[in-house]
Amino acid sequence: xxxxxxxxxxxxxAGTDGGAAVISDAVEQVLAGHAxxxxxxxxxxxxxxxxxxxxxSERVEVRVCEHALxxxxxxxxxxxxxxxxxxxxxxxxxxEGQADAVVSGGSTGALMALSRHLLGTLPGVERPALxxxxxxxxxxxxxxxxxxxxxxxxxxxxxxxxLGHVTCQVLEGKAPTIGLLNVGTEPGKGxxxxxxxxxxxxxxxALDYAGFIxxxxxxxxxxxxxxxxxxxxxxxxxxxxxxxxxxxxSLQAEFRGSFCGLxxxxxxxxxxxxxxxxxxxxAPMLGVRGTVIKSHGGTCSRGFARAxxxxxxxxxxxxxxxxxxxxxxGY
Amino acid sequence: xxxxxxxxxxxxxAGTDGGAAVISDAVEQVLAGHAxxxxxxxxxxxxxxxxxxxxxSERVEVRVCEHALxxxxxxxxxxxxxxxxxxxxxxxxxxEGQADAVVSGGSTGALMALSRHLLGTLPGVERPALxxxxxxxxxxxxxxxxxxxxxxxxxxxxxxxxLGHVTCQVLEGKAPTIGLLNVGTEPGKGxxxxxxxxxxxxxxxALDYAGFIxxxxxxxxxxxxxxxxxxxxxxxxxxxxxxxxxxxxSLQAEFRGSFCGLxxxxxxxxxxxxxxxxxxxxAPMLGVRGTVIKSHGGTCSRGFARAxxxxxxxxxxxxxxxxxxxxxxGY
Numbered sequence: 102x103x104x105x106x107x108x109x110x111x112x113x114x115a116g117t118d119g120g121a122a123v124i125s126d127a128v129e130q131v132l133a134g135h136a137x138x139x140x141x142x143x144x145x146x147x148x149x150x151x152x153x154x155x156x157x158s159e160r161v162e163v164r165v166c167e168h169a170l171x172x173x174x175x176x177x178x179x180x181x182x183x184x185x186x187x188x189x190x191x192x193x194x195x196x197e198g199q200a201d202a203v204v205s206g207g208s209t210g211a212l213m214a215l216s217r218h219l220l221g222t223l224p225g226v227e228r229p230a231l232x233x234x235x236x237x238x239x240x241x242x243x244x245x246x247x248x249x250x251x252x253x254x255x256x257x258x259x260x261x262x263x264l265g266h267v268t269c270q271v272l273e274g275k276a277p278t279i280g281l282l283n284v285g286t287e288p289g290k291g292x293x294x295x296x297x298x299x300x301x302x303x304x305x306x307a308l309d310y311a312g313f314i315x316x317x318x319x320x321x322x323x324x325x326x327x328x329x330x331x332x333x334x335x336x337x338x339x340x341x342x343x344x345x346x347x348x349x350x351s352l353q354a355e356f357r358g359s360f361c362g363l364x365x366x367x368x369x370x371x372x373x374x375x376x377x378x379x380x381x382x383x384a385p386m387l388g389v390r391g392t393v394i395k396s397h398g399g400t401c402s403r404g405f406a407r408a409x410x411x412x413x414x415x416x417x418x419x420x421x422x423x424x425x426x427x428x429x430x431g432y
Numbered sequence: 433x434x435x436x437x438x439x440x441x442x443x444x445x446a447g448t449d450g451g452a453a454v455i456s457d458a459v460e461q462v463l464a465g466h467a468x469x470x471x472x473x474x475x476x477x478x479x480x481x482x483x484x485x486x487x488x489s490e491r492v493e494v495r496v497c498e499h500a501l502x503x504x505x506x507x508x509x510x511x512x513x514x515x516x517x518x519x520x521x522x523x524x525x526x527x528e529g530q531a532d533a534v535v536s537g538g539s540t541g542a543l544m545a546l547s548r549h550l551l552g553t554l555p556g557v558e559r560p561a562l563x564x565x566x567x568x569x570x571x572x573x574x575x576x577x578x579x580x581x582x583x584x585x586x587x588x589x590x591x592x593x594x595l596g597h598v599t600c601q602v603l604e605g606k607a608p609t610i611g612l613l614n615v616g617t618e619p620g621k622g623x624x625x626x627x628x629x630x631x632x633x634x635x636x637x638a639l640d641y642a643g644f645i646x647x648x649x650x651x652x653x654x655x656x657x658x659x660x661x662x663x664x665x666x667x668x669x670x671x672x673x674x675x676x677x678x679x680x681x682s683l684q685a686e687f688r689g690s691f692c693g694l695x696x697x698x699x700x701x702x703x704x705x706x707x708x709x710x711x712x713x714x715a716p717m718l719g720v721r722g723t724v725i726k727s728h729g730g731t732c733s734r735g736f737a738r739a740x741x742x743x744x745x746x747x748x749x750x751x752x753x754x755x756x757x758x759x760x761x762g763y
Contacts (some may be wrong), residue, residue, distance in 0.1 A: 173618055238678055248615055251623050284579055284666040287504055292582050292663065316667045317674030332623065335615040336647045336664050340671035343648030347569055348679055348703075355699050368686050372679075 107137040108416045110409060111191040111200035114144040114152060115169030116207030118399050121151030126402035131409045132158055138413055140328045141200055143187040145169040170211050172398060178216055179211035190214060192219040195373065195391045202392035202412035204383075206405070209395055213249050218390040223421070224386035224428045230261050231331070232268065232397060233384035237322035241381055242275065243269060244319070244327040249333040249386070258298035258328055259305065264306055264424065265326045266385040271423045272414060277325030280314030282333055287313075303326070316340075349373050383408030385415060387424070392416050438468040439747045441740060442522040442531035445475040446500030447538030448729050452482030457733035462740045463489055469744055472531055474518040476500040497521045501542050503729060510542035511549055519543060523550040526722045533723035533743035535714075537736070540726055544580050547720040554752070555759045556717060558720035561592050562662070563599060564715040564725060566669065570653035572712055574600060574608065579666040580717070589629035589634065589659055595718040595755065596657045597639055603745060604756045608656030611645030612662055618644075633659070647671075680704050714739030716746060718755070723747050 114124045121144075128140055139160040149165045156163070167185035174183075183189045190208050194200035196219050205212050213229060223230060234247035245261050246253070253261075262279050269277040281299050283291040288299075302310045309325050316337050319327050329337070352369055382404035386393040392415045395421060396408040405429050415421075445455045452475075459471055470491040475483050480496045487494070498516035498625070505514075514520045519538050525531035527550050536543050544560060553560060563576035576592050577584070584592075593610050600608040612630050614622040620632075621644060633641045642655050647668050650658050683700055713735035717724040723746045727739040746752075 159640060175620065236678070238681055282667065284582060284663055289506065316670035317677070319671070320674035320678040332615055333664065333667050336613065336667050337671040339647035340650070340668040341675035343651035344672040344675050345679060346648070347567070347651040348676060350569055351703055352683075352700075355703055369683075372686055423620055 108202070109139045109141060109200045110412050111194040111203045111418070112140055112142045112409070113188045113203065113205035113207055114142045114148055114163075115193040115416050116172060116205055117396065117405060119401065119405075121155070123146050123400070123402045123405055125152055125155040127405035127409060128156060128161060130402065130406040131413075132160060132392075135413060137408070138409075140409075141191075141194060142161075143191045143194075145187055147277045160270045164190065168372055170196075170207055172208055174208045174211040176210045176214035179208070179214045183211065183215055188263045188384050189219070192216060192391070192393070195393075196220055201416035204394045204396055204405075204408050204412045206396040206400065209248060212393065212395055213386065214223040216386055216391070216393045220389050220391040220393070222388050223390055223425050224263075226260065226428070229386045229388035230264060231384045232265055232387055233338070235319070235341065236381055239322035240325075240328060242319060242322055242325060243336070244329070244334055246329065246331040246334050247338055247384060248331045250331040253294070253330040255297035255301055257293050258295070258330070259301040260388075261328045262308055262326070263305070263427070265328065265429045268385065268387060268420060269326055271418050271420050276309050278309045278311045279326045279328060280311050280319070280324035282316065282319070282327055282329035282337070283313040283317065285313065286315060286318075292389065298328075301370050323401060345373075368429065381407075383411035385411065385420075389422060391424075392421055394402075434499045439533070439744050440472060440531045441504040441743050442472045442521045442525040442534045442684045443471055443473045443740070444519045444534065444536035444538055445473045445479055445494075446518040447503060447536055447729060448674070448736060449726065450732065450736075452479050452486070454731070454736055456483055456486040457547045458736035458740060459487060459492060461490060461733065461737040462744075466741070466744060469648070469740075471740075472522075472525060474522045474525075476518055480501045482579060491706055491752075495521065501538055503539055505539045507541045507545035510539070510545045514542065520546055522627060523547060523722070523724070526724075527551055532747035533725065534632045535736075535743050537727040537729045537731065537740050540579060543724065543726055546716065547717055547722070547724050551720050551722040551724070553719050554721055554756050557595075557759070558588075560615065560717045560719035560724075561595060562665075562715045563596055564669070565649070565712045566672065567712055568651050568653035572655075573650060573653055573658060574657040575650070575659065575660070575665060575668070576718065577662040577665050578669055578715060581662040584625070584661040586625050586628035586632055589626070589661070590632040590754065591719075592659045593639055593641075593657070594636070594660065594758070598674075598758045599716065599718060599751060602658055602749050602751050607640050609640045609642045609661055610659060611642050611650075611655035611661035613647065613650070613658055613668070614644035615646065617646060617649075621714055629659075676704075676748050712738075714742035716742065721756075723752055 142163045153163045166187045170186045191203045230246040231249040234241035382397050382400045384395040394412045444615040473494045484494045497518045501517045522534045562580040565572035713728050713731045715726040725739050725743045
């Protein structure tokens with residue numbers, strides 16, 4: 102790797118369904134567009150040959166690891182049996198300062214556990230949160246948490262709002278309007294924990310709180326950042342994925358064999374790519390002491406490339422340092 | 433009303449955004465198709481004239497009530513100030529045996545509270561649950577709870593499974609396969625309450641339990657009945673509504689002005705009607721001692737007609753008696 106590569110990204114090359122082909126294509130795409138990036142690809146022995154033969158660049162290094170973690174590996178298993186794995190080694194590179202960011206398509210639970218274990222968390226943050234962008238009528242809306250934390254109290258929801266606020270400000274240059282996911286918009290609605298969180302978020306004068314938001318309103322783009330616990334976030338995101346998939350399957354059947362079928366199919370394909378939440382790929386793991394991006398396991402090369410670019414942006418903007426400063430300053 | 437009307441439905445004519453026009457059209461549609469049905473429409477003074485002038489049938493009676501409850505009326509308010517309202521009077525008719533079912537498009541919280549208050553609940557049921565059908569790739573899938581119960585324990589989730597099981601069996605003639613909504617399908621996944629509920633549902637030999645189901649899988653139709661708490665159910669349903677609305681708005685923009693635009697629009701309209709979860713209208717309130725159907729406030733006349741037909745089906749099949757027998761027999 103040359104001195105000119107200002108940002109180095111450690112890529113866990115296992116855990117992505119499309120394997121070496123998707124990873125190689127994504128890395129090639131991103132290399133072409135960003136002269137300051139370098140990559141270290143952590144591959145298991147089966148993958149390594151496929152990656153090396155396709156990527157011939159002095160900005161890419163392939164390292165062979167002992168094994169890869171299975172897709173359903175849980176947190177405890179990852180810590181017990183993860184050493185020597187592609188995910189572990191990728192995080193280790195960040196810990197040692199040899200890489201500036203990690204991108205992994207592996208198990209969320211394992212990535213969360215190993216990130217905490219190897220990199221630690223920022224001051225006051227007990228468990229990191231997963232944030233992702235979802236498509237709406239007007240602009241992509243960020244949402245957290247998305248499955249990393251299924252039990253949260255009101256203070257954790259406030260913390261999500263704070264982490265998301267700083268992240269949007271650093272990555273996008275403006276403070277987000279914040280909505281708190283609930284089953285109604287009137288002040289008295291919903292569980293105690295959410296009503297208490299609303300009070301805490303509203304009290305924090307640094308945050309631009311817009312009130313409760315219902316799941317359908319998320320897709321209208323009325324706020325920039327949606328805060329919820331990981332269970333609700335997972336249900337919201339997967340429900341959108343499932344219903345959009347259902348709709349496209351029905352559309353394809355509807356237009357099949359028709360006069361306008363071919364034309365419609367191309368338009369539908371383009372629309373599908375722009376709307377499928379899974380394609381807005383790359384979920385920052387916020388609160389961990391290092392840049393860690395979770396990629397969707399089933400993503401395509403363009404999606405994986407987006408996750409790599411998001412990792413580069415976070416590293417270039419020093420998001421982790423900004424978050425730490427904000428947390429120390431009073432959050 | 434003649435003696436020939438075997439099933440009488442009390443309709444809360446307030447609470448539906450489309451007002452007297454939607455209600456009248458729906459009642460006309462259903463009258464035409466079902467010779468054994470009669471209706472009592474409970475209307476506020478403003479609505480009554482509009483309804484009476486449009487519906488001239490000996491099978492329809494319009495009764496003028498003092499007032500209608502506002503759409504955001506909560507449970508406590510409904511009990512304190514609900515007397516004399518269209519919703520209260522509709523439920524009162526069922527309580528007095530003058531009607532066999534109630535259909536209302538009013539506030540869910542108010543309908544739940546007044547149903548419990550005026551009709552009571554079945555043995556062992558503390559709070560009723562709201563069940564609705566959602567469209568999938570293969571067949572409409574029933575799901576409960578949908579917003580009526582945001583705090584539940586494992587026993588309540590088991591109760592939802594039991595109520596849903598009997599309802600599907602009575603209304604559709606076959607026992608449903610049951611999925612429990614979770615953030616993963618592996619046995620160790622999710623919150624304690626859901627893992628405990630899985631154990632209880634699995635132990636109940638009357639139930640055909642298929643394991644955990646993720647929100648995206650719901651739309652593939654892999655199970656017939658999905659059990660979840662009201663918060664997750666509300667988020668799932670509204671996320672689907674919001675993302676389908678987003679998709680159709682994008683499709684309309686995509687096809688506007690194109691060669692195939694007009695053709696596509698007609699097909700899209702038909703598809704939209706078949707898929708929009710809000711159009712699969714009519715949510716039985718299960719566990720209450722009487723047939724109560726919640727209609728979506730924003731539904732069209734066809735949607736309201738579907739809710740009326742569902743009410744008639746439940747009443748004809750004596751669902752409430754079947755549920756009571758099952759609950760007394762050991763549930």
